[in-house]
Amino acid sequence: MVVKVYGTAYASPKRVLVCLIEKGIEFETVPIDLIKGEHKSPEYLQLQPFGAVPVIQDGDYTLYESRAIIRYYAEKYKSQGTELLGKTIEERGLVEQWLEVEAQNYHPPIYNLTLHILFAPALGFPPDEKVIKESEEKLAKVLDIYEDRLSKSKYLAGEFFSLADLSHLPFTQYLVGPMNKEYLIKSRKHVSAWWDNISNRPSWKKVLQL
């Protein structure tokens, strides 16, 4: 069964794509145009009532929320492709901890930067300079804590690549690329080495080529 992934032009669905590639799972992509409002169509809202991307369909199983989808496939295909949840329950606990840190601490400021720097023009509202400044300060503080963590272990959850690292790829790519804020990463030695490492994985390069 080929997995259908909706909305893959955007960042969050790319979490799902990189996970599927790491696990060696076949998929096809279904475009959803947020600018045209396709995520608010009645058909789409049947799949994802909050009108967000991504959604996956896998036979008659439908699932949304990118971090839920990547946990589902990492568990369902545990013994296939890259192990993304750690080997023990204790390692998985740390993967979950850093996935939550990404979702609760890293994502809100980087999402605000993305929205106000990259998408405000297309969405027709003026970028809020105060939000941009505060978000960058918040993100810098989070990255200081990452720097300390990554001085002690190669990856966020330990000595193994996991969903916790993977989940950072799409929005950090916006940060170092179109947002021109690579200095936030490069100025921190261990964060910089970690980013070079995870962003050079063949799975991520493949996602960027899609």
Next chain:
Amino acid sequence: MVVKVYGTAYASPKRVLVCLIEKGIEFETVPIDLIKGEHKSPEYLQLQPFGAVPVIQDGDYTLYESRAIIRYYAEKYKSQGTELLGKTIEERGLVEQWLEVEAQNYHPPIYNLTLHILFAPALGFPPDEKVIKESEEKLAKVLDIYEDRLSKSKYLAGEFFSLADLSHLPFTQYLVGPMNKEYLIKSRKHVSAWWDNISNRPSWKKVLQL
């Protein structure tokens, strides 16, 4: 080994307590006074570098982020106490989806309401009426989607109580209690029945008595 749970006077750590009670796991509580800034002490930051509650210590294993901790214990003690992750990988997928909905859609507006209505005076800043109004509107829209979902299944992830429901308990308790906004729940038939059901579980009543 008795699990030590830090900061249990506050809402997020109560997610951990209700989970431990559902699973029949012994614990002791360690008070952390946020008003006095105990979460910013060097000792505490060693345990939780972001300065947030809760943290648990279980022997030499330390874990933070409430939703990571509840996943850890629900998995570690899968066959003990209440099954909180569903019986199949597909059920767990839906538990993860609704845990993410709670974290990403439900929590931000209810957290803002809590901060501006309940904690602004103690924290010494004036409540922002615009934030309060917008947060209530956002929460109401999320609850409309919950109403539809709960008209089709007894609990969020299906016909079984799970971490997804449990994770809503602490902040919704603030909403219906000290915030005097019970009408947001009571005005929605299926949300109201779900709340009556989950908030009357012996585990939650025990947390409220602690």
